[in-house]
Amino acid sequence: MSLHRFNAMNTQFFTKGLPVGAQEMSEGWMATIEGKLSRFNPHSELSLFNRSAGQPFLASTLLYEVMNEANRYYEATEGLFNPYLGHVIRQLGYSKSYELLKGEAVTHDLKTKPFECDIPVIFEPDIGVIRLNLRLAVDLGGFAKGWSAHQLSLMLQQAGIRSGAVGAGGDITLWGVPEEGWTIGIGDPWEASRDLMTLRVRYPAGIATSSTVKRQWKDHFGQFHHHIIHPHTGASARSDLAQVTLFAPHLVDAEVYAKCVVILGSKHGFEWLASHHPSCAAIGVLHDGSIRTVGRIGQYVEEGELLHAWSY
Structure with missing residues (x-):
């Protein structure tokens, strides 16, 4: 099956197992998403929505x-996943596309802190209007990538493509399973050129990897920050987890829950995942280099290969 790569939303996408027409459809869909949901594009619909905070906004479908x-995930995770930290992440220095931040010292306002907001947004479904709390800004970040890849997979399945893969940065959605299965690599968070392990996936799955190591920048005090923000502190999450790869039946679940586990750390995060989402499983890489798992990984990958990978 041919591998098709293209760039969108400041990251690399890929598809596998798709005919040429579906590949072109994939590129067009992601270009549409980028035009609508990029917070770095001042003309995107999301940017217009953020500038409308406090006022009714007639949104596209x-x-x-x-x-x-x-917002549904925000409520379901009791704010642990928080798409309303746009002002916070900007003030921490992530104010433009990541590749433009490398090697820069950025200034941010240390006085600004996140706050509890009972009603961050109001939806009026009858007329398609959204009203954002005046004090908030939305940053969909990795959520937009995972959501758009999942939506693309649904469209492709509706078009009659029974088996395929779509990758969006650290997110992958797999539907159907070819006879040889799907082979995926779990990357080394400190060395982009190599994988910690290679696994064979025999079942449909959504897989998301969230890392505190790969998207870092430095402020003018010399302090490093990363893009996974703890919603209670307004600072980059500081836990013992450097990276989490999470397997779920649904890619958007995987994207959201991977970030939640990173924020909570290996002990509380793994307990939270096991108690709240038992259909999921995760592979965590700690800052000391050790690897831990939670959940029934065998639901998704061949256990023998997984155990072999642990001998790394």
């Missing part, structure tokens, strides 16, 4: 759906 879905 796409923006309304993705905001409704993001």
